Amino acid sequence: MSTAASQLSEKAKGWRFPRERAVQVLIAGLVLAIIGPILTDFYYNGDLLWPVVVATFTGAVLAFLVALAWDRHQDLKQEVRVAAAEARAQENELRKEQERRTLEAKRRFSAIALELERLQASINRTMAEQHQYKHFFPDLPTGSFRAASVPLGMIVSNYGLMADLATFYGHVEELQWRLRFKADPQVDEDGVSPLIAGLAGQMGAAVEDLIKEVRRQAANPDIESVMSDSGVSTVVSRRQMTGAIRVIDPGAGSTPIAGLGGSKPPSGG
Secondary structure (H helix, E strand, O other): OHHHHHHHHHHHHHOOOOOOHHHHHHHHHHHHHHHHHHHHHHHOOOOOHHHHHHHHHHHHHHHHHHHHHHHHHHHHHHHHHHHHHHHHHHHHHHHHHHHHHHHHHHHHHHHHHHHHHHHHHHHHHHHHHHHHOOOOOOOOOOHHHHHHHHHHHHHEOOHHHHHHHHHHHHHHHHHHHHHHHHOOOOOOHHHHHHHHHHHHHHHHHHHHHHHHHHHHHHHOOOEOOOOOOOOOOOOOOOOOOOOEEEEEEOOOEEEEEEEOOOOOOOOOO
């Protein structure tokens, strides 16, 4: 019933007297062109001179108004066509920008995925071999993420993943620092090696989840939409590494050496 009522109301609105001044003048000219000669003929009792003059004048006025209304109608149609063309051009530009962002994200995530795989191999090697050497410096690259972090942060809607990557690469720098600290001649490597092994162990578990998520982003990235203001943010469901790494001293009990992201051991060992 509501639909039928709305349709009837729309039809009723369609039959209302038009409000545009040009249409009103055109209708008035049409009425005058019809009734003007008739009234003149009645007034002059069959004399054709003045009815012909009035008919000629009102016909000319009507023709002028019709031409003016048609020209206005064509101008309005042209404006509509131009506006539609501009809207299509803007939509095409936005679509191209969206495609460009998607392609850029795929390339950058692919580079980060390769870098994470290299980091994973180095972390596994660190857990297996670093306690055997005082000078142990595996390949721990960070260049791909450093180059991609700012551009990806502007176009990717998966803010959780970007935060996890930033945290993980902070731990990579922490691992590099601890390996260099261990190589100091004044530092007891037996006391620092468990600290490095604990950090590398947690990073090894975290990098597996990151590689999977980054590979998924390289195939189908979560990009901020430029077609609308609404954006969807997703978060990687993995825990950040916040637990303290402890070195077990049988004589003194469990002594915290350094927390992840906390203060580093003193340079004097």
